[in-house]
Amino acid sequence: MNNVHMASAPQGHGRSPLRFVQTLVVSVLLVVLSGCASSLSRVETWEGDPASAADAATLEAPGAIQVARVNGRTMSNFLVDDLALDYALLPGEAEVVFSYKTIWAKSGVVENDEAKVHVYTSKPQVVRFKAEPGQVYRFQFEKPTTKAEAERVTESFQASVVTAGGQPVAESAEWQPSESVSRTPIPQADAVVGDQGSALETLKSVWATASEEEKKAFLRWAFE
Structure with a gap:
């Protein structure tokens, strides 16, 4: 009977490829997360x-x-x-x-x-x-x-x-x-204040930055 010799893994490489990939992925994630934490x-x-x-x-x-x-x-x-x-x-x-x-x-x-x-x-x-x-x-x-x-x-x-x-x-x-008072700056209109188009754009910009409470207060004022 022929003797069958199983090749042994080299020293230091006993871990499976899957285990090595898992370890590598975890290491990369730790590095990424540490960078994200600082930001x-x-x-x-x-x-x-x-x-x-x-x-x-x-x-x-x-x-x-x-x-x-x-x-x-x-x-x-x-x-x-x-x-x-x-x-x-x-x-x-x-x-x-x-x-x-x-x-x-x-x-x-x-x-x-x-x-x-x-x-x-x-x-x-x-x-x-x-x-x-x-x-x-x-x-x-x-x-x-x-x-x-x-x-x-x-x-x-x-x-x-x-x-x-x-x-x-x-x-x-x-x-x-x-x-509460918002410090969000109001955009300057390109045209004069009395211009209908610039006034509308200003109102749109202010509305986009207003809080929910401020929007409700404005609507109550507008429809009183």
């Missing part, structure tokens, strides 16, 4: 390319603070709710609308159709302050250590905005949509 961590709060963007200030928001609007512009909703983000602010008056959200695990046995955590969310808050060029700001607020504290804090939540050195610049208050 997503800083959110620009304006449209276009304003000259003052080079001197933008930064507002650091931890995962518990969920920013909804900055200067009338709606911020993107990310897949991860508790993602800490830095918001780039144009120098000048800033209006930031946000809410506080904290999650606590339930103790004991949880039924299949029951949520496994307690979620506490504050009413929308607004903070207004003057953003200085290149300055770094952050939120400062009471951090609960128990579920009972979390419930209490959420019901009467208030936060401060402070500089990197801890100097307070503003206190938050409950947000009233009717009091």
Whole structure:
């Protein structure tokens, strides 16, 4: 009987080709995601390319603070709710609308159709302050250590905005949509203001940048 000798794999190449490809794909994804994370961590709060963007200030928001609007512009909703983000602010008056959200695990046995955590969310808050060029700001607020504290804090939540050195610049208050002022610039018409065509184009541009609350308020005014 002839002896059959099975060729052995070279040292260091015992993994299957499929396993090698899987490892390679995971490695590439990790590199891509790490690059995306660095770009997503800083959110620009304006449209276009304003000259003052080079001197933008930064507002650091931890995962518990969920920013909804900055200067009338709606911020993107990310897949991860508790993602800490830095918001780039144009120098000048800033209006930031946000809410506080904290999650606590339930103790004991949880039924299949029951949520496994307690979620506490504050009413929308607004903070207004003057953003200085290149300055770094952050939120400062009471951090609960128990579920009972979390419930209490959420019901009467208030936060401060402070500089990197801890100097307070503003206190938050409950947000009233009717009091918000948008800093979105109104495009200049090419023709005189009295021109029907340019006025219509201006109205269209303003309508496109208005919030839902502002649109409702305008329609109520227009049809009264």
